[in-house]
Amino acid sequence: HGLDSQIVIVGCGISGIGAALKLTKHGFRNVRILEATGRSGGRIKTGKMGNNIIEIGANWIHGPSEANPVFCLSRQYSLLDPESLTPENQDLAIGGHPPWVPNWFSSSGHKLTPELTGPAVELFAEVLEEGGEFSEQGGEPYSSVGEFIRTEVRQRAAERWQGDSLSCQSVRLSLISTLLKAECCVNGTHTLDTLGLGAFGLYKTLPGLDCTFPRGYEGLITNLMNELPTGVVSYHRPVSCVHWQRVVRKGGREYPVVVECEDGERIPADHVILTVPLGYLKKHHGTLLSPPLPLHKLHSVQRMGFGTNNKIFVEFDQPWWDNDCEVIYLVWEDESDLVDQVSDVERLWIKKLFGFTVLKPTERYGHVLCGWIAGHESEFMETLPEQDVTHSITHLIRRFTGNPTITPRRVLRSQWFHDPWTCGSYTYTATGTSLQDIHNLAEPLPQQGEQPLQVLFAGEATHPSFFSTVHGALLTGWREAGRLISHYSAPSTFQPTRS
Numbered sequence: 001h002g003l004d005s006q007i008v009i010v011g012c013g014i015s016g017i018g019a020a021l022k023l024t025k026h027g028f029r030n031v032r033i034l035e036a037t038g039r040s041g042g043r044i045k046t047g048k049m050g051n052n053i054i055e056i057g058a059n060w061i062h063g064p065s066e067a068n069p070v071f072c073l074s075r076q077y078s079l080l081d082p083e084s085l086t087p088e089n090q091d092l093a094i095g096g097h098p099p100w101v102p103n104w105f106s107s108s109g110h111k112l113t114p115e116l117t118g119p120a121v122e123l124f125a126e127v128l129e130e131g132g133e134f135s136e137q138g139g140e141p142y143s144s145v146g147e148f149i150r151t152e153v154r155q156r157a158a159e160r161w162q163g164d165s166l167s168c169q170s171v172r173l174s175l176i177s178t179l180l181k182a183e184c185c186v187n188g189t190h191t192l193d194t195l196g197l198g199a200f201g202l203y204k205t206l207p208g209l210d211c212t213f214p215r216g217y218e219g220l221i222t223n224l225m226n227e228l229p230t231g232v233v234s235y236h237r238p239v240s241c242v243h244w245q246r247v248v249r250k251g252g253r254e255y256p257v258v259v260e261c262e263d264g265e266r267i268p269a270d271h272v273i274l275t276v277p278l279g280y281l282k283k284h285h286g287t288l289l290s291p292p293l294p295l296h297k298l299h300s301v302q303r304m305g306f307g308t309n310n311k312i313f314v315e316f317d318q319p320w321w322d323n324d325c326e327v328i329y330l331v332w333e334d335e336s337d338l339v340d341q342v343s344d345v346e347r348l349w350i351k352k353l354f355g356f357t358v359l360k361p362t363e364r365y366g367h368v369l370c371g372w373i374a375g376h377e378s379e380f381m382e383t384l385p386e387q388d389v390t391h392s393i394t395h396l397i398r399r400f401t402g403n404p405t406i407t408p409r410r411v412l413r414s415q416w417f418h419d420p421w422t423c424g425s426y427t428y429t430a431t432g433t434s435l436q437d438i439h440n441l442a443e444p445l446p447q448q449g450e451q452p453l454q455v456l457f458a459g460e461a462t463h464p465s466f467f468s469t470v471h472g473a474l475l476t477g478w479r480e481a482g483r484l485i486s487h488y489s490a491p492s493t494f495q496p497t498r499s
């Protein structure tokens with residue numbers, strides 16, 4: 001009954017959509033997506049602030065080049081600016097860190113000079129890069145990226161900067177605290193002390209200078225959805241439990257799985273592709289699957305990290321940064337002890353915000369900044385009334401610029417931790433994790449027996465090298481669709497791709 005098999009996909013983010021498209025294009029006739037919310041796209045979410053388009057979720061195509069399926073699809077749908085399509089842009093191998101033009105402000109209200117900042121930025125980049133080398137070596141000298149960076153930075157700073165004044169050394173170390181906080185945002189972790197050193201190099205970058213969607217990331221979702229047969233997606237249909245290892249009869253057929261929805265509907269299926277975020281799975285694994293996840297899989301769900309990274313958009317009448325500035329960093333001069341978390345979250349949460357990226361081009365966006373804040377401080381920020389956030393941001397900018405009159409026109413923030421269907425932002429490789437944990441997350445249930453592949457797992461967390469990205473998520477949707485296609489054509493020859 002190959003092409004007639006009943007396939008239910010839980011979640012209409014990019015991985016669910018990718019799986020559904022591949023299956024329906026192959027000829028599967030009974031594919032259905034159940035989505036908890038009223039929209040498709042999941043963590044791809046474009047919003048508006050006044051007349052401006054803003055990305056509440058995913059921002060960039062990381063590594064826009066031929067090997068990136070998100071880039072190739074977006075090019076096909078004409079969603080990108082011409083400069084993002086140039087061969088020069090695609091060839092740039094910058095290792096995931098775009099060479100942004102920075103402005104540095106300090107908590108005493110001064111701008112910091114390149115002479116002061118340069119050596120610290122260089123030292124941090126050097127140590128960070130070395131941190132990625134342990135995944136291909138036999139062991140890790142420390143368990144976390146945080147410990148490694150702190151130890152190496154302290155040692156090298158003491159050697160290299162001994163001829164400089166104490167105040168210069170102190171500001172440089174404080175600056176590195178800002179970069180630690182920025183790295184918390186990149187990785188979606190509360191602190192680099194919970195980011196595993198041995199697994200840090202697992203994440204792979206693709207060539208190409210990161211680019212954005214001039215008319216919004218959600219344009220990609222709209223185009224993909226247009227290719228799906230109508231009626232495939234049911235919205236406002238949260239799945240409460242996937243019952244597997246059953247024998248359910250309906251319409252003269254037997255099914256091994258029943259998908260139970262919150263509204264009581266029970267849908268029999270041959271296969272379920274689960275694309276719920278890892279954060280959701282961590283919180284609900286006990287009720288979402290019956291029988292529960294096998295222990296080795298559950299332990300990997302618990303070991304892998306899923307943290308919070310939020311954005312705070314701030315609009316101004318006039319810029320207070322340089323014309324060519326692409327990123328604004330805020331340096332707290334009392335943070336020379338290399339800290340990436342605050343001592344009192346409720347009082348000091350704003351210190352965790354490392355700074356702002358500048359929305360470009362100005363002709364398109366006006367004077368809009370995007371602030372970035374990760375971790376528990378970010379989760380606390382989500383609970384505050386919007387006017388409290390606005391007040392804290394205003395105060396912060398006035399202090400760092402030394403200009404007591406700067407007033408934002410509008411402020412808008414994301415709240416990914418309190419989104420009940422996401423429970424955070426994206427996956428990171430926590431201390432103690434390895435590639436095996438990601439393979440465990442991706443492993444279908446059951447692997448053997450008469451009815452294999454009852455529950456399959458897709459979503460960004462299940463990609464071995466592109467976790468935390470849109471292209472990683474899309475590839476996992478295709479991977480699981482491919483697993484089913486192979487199952488019904490040549491079951492013994494299928495090997496899922498592992499990179």
Ligand code: 6YU
Nearest residue numbers: 011013014015036042043058059060239459460469470473
């Ligand atoms: C990228 C970027 N980007 C910023 C922010 C966020 C993310 N990412 P989905 O969640 O989309 O879909 C699941 C669906 O399931 C969803 O619709 C739910 O409603 C539904 N659901 C849940 N429970 C259900 C139930 N019970 N029943 C039914 N339905 C249910 N990625 O490529 N570029 O710039 C960013 C960013 C603030 C929050 C991002 C970025 C991550 C992507 O958004 C994300 O991976 C995919 O959209 C996920 O798709 P999905 O289908 O898996 O799930 C060294 C090293 C470092 C490692 N990291 C470095 C890389 C940097 C990563 N950076 C990201 C940065 C930003 C800024």
